[in-house]
Amino acid sequence: MRMLINSPQTVVADALRGMAAAHPELDVDVERRVVVRRDAKAGGRVGVVSGGGSGHEPLHAGFVGYGMLSAACPGEVFTSPVPDQMVRAAAAVDCGQGVLFVVKNYTGDVLNFEMAAELAEEDGLRIERVLVDDDVAVTDSLFTAGRRGTGATLFVEKIAGAAAEEGAPLDRVAALARRVDECSRSFGVALSACTTPAKGSPTFDLPDGELELGIGIHGEPGRERRPMMSAREIAEVAVGAALEELAQIGPADGPVLALVNGMGATPLLELYGFHAEVARVLTERGVPVARALVGNYVTSLDMAGCSVTLCRADEELLRLWDAPVRTAALRWGL
Amino acid sequence: MRMLINSPQTVVADALRGMAAAHPELDVDVERRVVVRRDAKAGGRVGVVSGGGSGHEPLHAGFVGYGMLSAACPGEVFTSPVPDQMVRAAAAVDCGQGVLFVVKNYTGDVLNFEMAAELAEEDGLRIERVLVDDDVAVTDSLFTAGRRGTGATLFVEKIAGAAAEEGAPLDRVAALARRVDECSRSFGVALSACTTPAKGSPTFDLPDGELELGIGIHGEPGRERRPMMSAREIAEVAVGAALEELAQIGPADGPVLALVNGMGATPLLELYGFHAEVARVLTERGVPVARALVGNYVTSLDMAGCSVTLCRADEELLRLWDAPVRTAALRWGL
Structure with a gap:
């Protein structure tokens, strides 16, 4: 093993501790695994939340901040985060304008974000979801039905985040995100x-x-x-x-x-x-x-x-x- | 070989072509291997020029721009650039206020930047040099007398570049660069x-x-x-x-x-x-x-x-x- 780690069990928590130390502008909940832009609630904007397995950094937590994601939920390495993380992230960023979930098309992520959306909606939040499925290499794969979500996630998160930052309403932010994925x-x-x-x-x-x-x-x-x-x-x-x-x-x-x-x-x-x-x-x-x-x-x-x-x-x-x-x-x- | 290249002979030229394509704000001379900030001469500032062997990217060409380097000279992989590149870079950025050469402490770089300084001075330019030698691991090494120059190069280039951007004169930019290296x-x-x-x-x-x-x-x-x-x-x-x-x-x-x-x-x-x-x-x-x-x-x-x-x-x-x-x-x- 040529790894710069303490132990395989602590890799994600250790990285989150490092993010917290390096980026005081982020609110990093190491235990619950949610990274939130500190001023997420200040602007009255639509929230943009993403997440997925760790191991793809800087995606997603490295894209939390002004003009991009409001929050990110890192899972274990190559493993979807759980709905509880997503619900917590949505609650941490929602200003009453609703929240867009950006979901890479892997079965675990899709199911967990779907459950999270239901739970958040039960709590009174408005949730939209966009599925990112840009990878043309294969249809259906080890963890995916349909095309996999890869690099376009960055485009979707940047452009949806910019629209949210400008004050666009949820349906418009979601429509832009879907358009980016489609293109x-x-x-x-x-x-x-x-x-x-x-x-x-x-x-x-x-x-x-x-x-x-x-x-x-x-x-x-x-x-x-x-x-x-x-x-x-x-x-x-x-x-x-x-x-x-x-x-x-x-x-x-x-x-x-x-x-x-x-x-x-x-x-x-x-x-x-x-x-x-x-x-x-x-x-x-x-x-x-x-x-x-x-x-x-x-x-x-x-x-x-x-x-x-x-x-x-x-x-x-x-x-x-x-x-x-x-x-x-x-x-x-x- | 697990390399994403065309051939070992074209690696540096290919990368420079890619930089030129990706960064229109840079003036990339692929043949002569000099990367210059397009507006280097616009501000009447002190020039800050660095360079060294390729293979350490984004150092140095990735640090050319507003508030950092005026120009960079990439050598072959792990090989010093030649004095001609450095002289050309200095001439491309000099506004009459002089140029600081930021030199990592490797024998080839030191000798070539020294020769370049002499040549540029013969052309009427004022040149100062700062040697970066921050690596405490060993004194004297395969390519170096004294401590090697490594990560502090980023600090020196950032801080010297910021001072130059503010309009500080050459002796002041050089003194700051030396202070950063010493610290x-x-x-x-x-x-x-x-x-x-x-x-x-x-x-x-x-x-x-x-x-x-x-x-x-x-x-x-x-x-x-x-x-x-x-x-x-x-x-x-x-x-x-x-x-x-x-x-x-x-x-x-x-x-x-x-x-x-x-x-x-x-x-x-x-x-x-x-x-x-x-x-x-x-x-x-x-x-x-x-x-x-x-x-x-x-x-x-x-x-x-x-x-x-x-x-x-x-x-x-x-x-x-x-x-x-x-x-x-x-x-x-x-």
């Missing part, structure tokens, strides 16, 4: 497996010199395994797959937001080199890139690899993307 | 070796279940190899070593800036857990943490591990640390 597609590649603290050894076997095309963010199987490819070739496959599925929602009608996302252990040097190839493929196919983000945002512990997420963004989505944000992991305009 | 100490730990694109296999042998205390950012040997330790134990050693050397410059007289830095392949989940232990040790030893930064900033390709950098920061340094910054990798207050 976003992702494709990921693993160059190595990841190792969970509990298991202590790689979650699957990927021999050196091979890669897995269409990997999920927990190491779920993808489309196929191949001998190692160049960054150029991987970009062709990943961008091609995302564009092909985007074409099914209608003809291209404008620029995209592009996220070149590291899975955790791939150096930023390589991610930028990969982005050069992604940008080249998009240019060759006549797709303008309005904004690009390159880095480790929706990770899979220590997996080597990357994903590409493209979102067809009209002027409204671009304006909300550009709006100020101030979180641990994403900041601009403030 | 900063670092200690790093490797849980795995890193793999350079050229070599294609780990640069040294670190068996699973062992760690190297006092590692350098190129994998240079540290103080000792030990069986795997807990995050708690590593924090005791790393913080203890940094504080011990800080004590030699005088009694503790205030709070510290703390950087908990990932070497590249250690998940952010673990880095935050480690930061909890770092914060705990500092609290136990009576050292207040004024500001903390947790993430991958001064990396070593795909090495697993971390470093701790502490900087004794008075009110002036804290004010400059808090000043607005807008770069690819560090942003706040704007």
Whole structure:
């Protein structure tokens, strides 16, 4: 085990203690596992709450703050948080304007957020849910019916959070979030497996010199395994797959937001080199890139690899993307 | 090779093409390997230029922008840039107010920046240099006479850049940069070796279940190899070593800036857990943490591990640390 931890049992609690120490602007409940923006109730805004298994940091807690999430609920590593966390988060941020739950499409998350929504509604809160399901690699997978939710989660959380920050009502924030999901597609590649603290050894076997095309963010199987490819070739496959599925929602009608996302252990040097190839493929196919983000945002512990997420963004989505944000992991305009 | 690259020969050029595509606010000369803030000449400010071997991203090019570096010169992986790059960068940013070179203490960098300073001065530029040598693990190493330059580089570049942005003259920017270096100490730990694109296999042998205390950012040997330790134990050693050397410059007289830095392949989940232990040790030893930064900033390709950098920061340094910054990798207050 090459891990910087105290014990597999305390990984999530230890990380939350570290977040609390590093980010005094966050209210971190280590025991109950809820991370809340301290001023969540101050603005009278719609709340935006997300959560999911740990191991994908900075997603989600790193996106809590001005202009993005109101609160996040981290589960155990690669394990859904429980409804009690979500209900607590909703109550901590609700100002009477209602709360949007941003849910990545994994069966555990979907069921738990559904139960949480029912419980919160019984408490008198208005809840909307948006399902993020952008990963085109496979339909139905180890933990999912339908497409998996991956990199587009960042786009949904940023744009819904910006709308909420501006004072948009719940139905409008939810509609924008759904539009972002509908306009976003992702494709990921693993160059190595990841190792969970509990298991202590790689979650699957990927021999050196091979890669897995269409990997999920927990190491779920993808489309196929191949001998190692160049960054150029991987970009062709990943961008091609995302564009092909985007074409099914209608003809291209404008620029995209592009996220070149590291899975955790791939150096930023390589991610930028990969982005050069992604940008080249998009240019060759006549797709303008309005904004690009390159880095480790929706990770899979220590997996080597990357994903590409493209979102067809009209002027409204671009304006909300550009709006100020101030979180641990994403900041601009403030 | 588990690398997302086209070829070992094109890694740096490909990354620069990607930076150019992702960051239109940067003027990236891919061929000559200089990254310049587009508005470098607009403000009539002192220039702040750094550079070094690639493989430590986001250092240095990720720190080019408002309130930090005016320009950066990336060398080949783990190889100093050449004087011609540095002279070109200085000329690209000089407004007649002079330029500060921020130089990590590795023999190649020191010699090349020295030669570049002479050449630039022959061209009529005023040049000051600051040497960053914060790593307490070893004196003299594979590539270094004296202490190595590591995490404190971020502190020096941020604070010198903030002073330059405010319009401070060259001697003042240089004096502040030297003060930050003198007040900063670092200690790093490797849980795995890193793999350079050229070599294609780990640069040294670190068996699973062992760690190297006092590692350098190129994998240079540290103080000792030990069986795997807990995050708690590593924090005791790393913080203890940094504080011990800080004590030699005088009694503790205030709070510290703390950087908990990932070497590249250690998940952010673990880095935050480690930061909890770092914060705990500092609290136990009576050292207040004024500001903390947790993430991958001064990396070593795909090495697993971390470093701790502490900087004794008075009110002036804290004010400059808090000043607005807008770069690819560090942003706040704007």
